[in-house]
Amino acid sequence: MSLQQSPFARKLGAFVALSGEELSALDRLHSRRKTFPAGRDMVHEGQVNQSAYILASGWVCSYKLLSGGTRQIVDFQIPGDFLGLRSVLFRTADHNIEPVTKVEASEVLVEDLLATFGKTPRLGTAVLWAASRDEAMVVEHLVGIGRRDARERTAHFLLELGARLKLVGLGTALGYACPLSQYMLADALGLSAVHINRVLRELREDGLVTFQHGKVEIHDLDGLVLLADFDRHYLDHDGPLLK
Amino acid sequence: MSLQQSPFARKLGAFVALSGEELSALDRLHSRRKTFPAGRDMVHEGQVNQSAYILASGWVCSYKLLSGGTRQIVDFQIPGDFLGLRSVLFRTADHNIEPVTKVEASEVLVEDLLATFGKTPRLGTAVLWAASRDEAMVVEHLVGIGRRDARERTAHFLLELGARLKLVGLGTALGYACPLSQYMLADALGLSAVHINRVLRELREDGLVTFQHGKVEIHDLDGLVLLADFDRHYLDHDGPLLK
């Protein structure tokens, strides 16, 4: 275990216990560091031959635009997350990617990735697991939008985000820094910004969570978990699954 | 090209042009044929060490149950689709799978799958593409539930289903057989069955589609595409992408 792990290494380490050799193989993937300013799209839907990225710092969101001008945010990515894996496989991006904050990311060439997996197959397993978890999150998101009301949905979202951030060392069970505006929350949760605002006020007045000044503070974890019908296990585990 | 291709071979063939050798490697995956009656779950959420399946005939749906008793159908699978790939990777199923009709499916052991990919890597590519397309469909579904109204959502769903069925030779641009009840449609689209019924009536009265007696008939394809904001390209293509 090194003192200063990258969020990516930290996240994969939660799935598969990593050796020193595997950790340095990961480090080598981080050579082509790039930065992106907040707000200007990194990837547009339809673009071909995009690179994949590993997010080192900052937040981004993946979204789709509809003809009516509305948008749906599919997911947020936080440090340690893989970006645009599907777009690479498919050769053409099927969604837009916008940095929420200033972002640092490592460009990953497919050939480097495959070579790394060839030499250290357990890393391949770990990345596959991480990708499966991301897919599971999209599914959970779908379920939430389809069948949970605004309060439940918001509560679930904040809990899930907290669990993800905790995994990469950017938050605790009690709170975390969150650069999202209420507009972005609305676009992610399929609600209007006006309604998000009221829901956040309700959750605050009920003593469950506050989300103000870029900080989420969880005041009643059990109450929130109950409201959201949140499965603590599906993101949460202590120690790697594969030793 | 064999005369009688399985739906799975037909679908993969749309992504990657397959040689005779590759086709027979596919056939060998179909040895452990099983059948399942309609209505009784094949897989329950939380089950461990499930097999994966390739659907040979019949329809199934993947869904999640919420604490309130409601359910959200995440996706339907039709012949040629892969079943439970994520559950296998993750070792434990994160959703339920219920046959909509009587179903025939080939059980696929992970080791057989990996061995096949080792010998015929282009098949691996094709399966990966198919999996990416499935993931893209879940994303599109999410967008629909989040930001499309009931009419658009229903129209989009019927078009997408048609495109998928056409790919495996079970439908045309004008219509297809569809064993889904309005209740299932409701659970998939995040609506009530009552409302689905009214929406279907409206679409029928507007001369766009009819869905009656297990048959979907598209009467005004352009109108429907326009209403649904349907991207004809993302599922539709003539001839394999990789020669």
Place this chain on the structure above:
DNA sequence: CGACGGGACTGATCTGCCTCAGTTCACGAT
């Protein structure tokens, strides 16, 4: 300094969809 702009926040009104409570019809079992 004042102007400007973007985010948080609010009240009033409207509406899409849900819920409840049915009816009708087709079909399989008794």
Place this chain on the structure above:
DNA sequence: ATCGTGAACTGAGGCAGATCAGTCCCGTCG
């Protein structure tokens, strides 16, 4: 023939969340 069941279908009434039209606050820029 009758019963039961499950799917399609309908009307009435209610409500969650959208939309409209703002105000207030704060940070930034000329």
